[in-house]
Amino acid sequence: MLNRFSDRHASFDDPVSMLLACHERVRHYLALLQKLASHHASHGSDAAAQDAARAVLRYFDIAAPLHHQDEDDNLFPLLHQRGDLSLKTGIDALAGEHPLLHAQWAAMRLPLQTIAAGGVAELNAAEVEGFVALYLHHAAREENAVYPHAATLLSAAELEDMGRQMAARRGVSAGTP
Structure with missing residues (x-):
């Protein structure tokens, strides 16, 4: 879904716009992770791979968990209280995916940390693609089936x-912002 809000206009005064802006950043760092996996396969842990690994680690270690907490602690409970059965079921499914996303991320952290430090590591392309696909699908479902109900x-x-x-x-x- 195209973000209806520009990242530069997102602020905590409009928390849904912040959540959408976060999804845009998720997409950015997922694309960077895919580029890193491809680059690393042929260039190893060179300076570009190290920089990319550090950026991906920073985002998914800090910002992504905060985003999930925003949803799990704030948005989802409120919408769950007021939503119909379909919305409640969708929220439950999405909230249930957060631990899976965290587990998949945890499996990739060690090789990324090794790459960031310039060491020799294997970054499993299938794991990267699985993580990217799940996250993209997850974010799109939140944007299309949950976030609009906040309004x-x-x-x-x-x-x-x-x-x-x-x-x-x-x-x-x-x-x-």
Whole structure:
């Protein structure tokens, strides 16, 4: 789904726009991971591979878990309370995928850490492609089947509170992109 919000306009004052902007960054780092896997297969842990591995590690170690926590602790519970059976079932399935995404990520961390340090590692292309495919499908389902309900099921006060909690989770004030 095309992000209706530009990343530069996303702020914690509009938490759904922040979640969508995060998905755009997820796509960016997934593409970088795919490029890294291809590059590493022929060039090893050269400087470019090390830089890419560090960037991917930073994103999926820090930002992605915060994003999942935003959904699991803030957005999903509110929508689950108010949604119909279809929405509740979809939310349950998506929330259930978060541990799987974390487990797949954990399996790739060691080789990426080794590459980032300039060491010899094998980055399994099939694992990378499986992780990328699951994450892309997961994000698209959130964007199309869950996020739009926030506009109709949540109040302005709830969205504002969600934005404050998301900002606090990152140690910034609401209104900060």
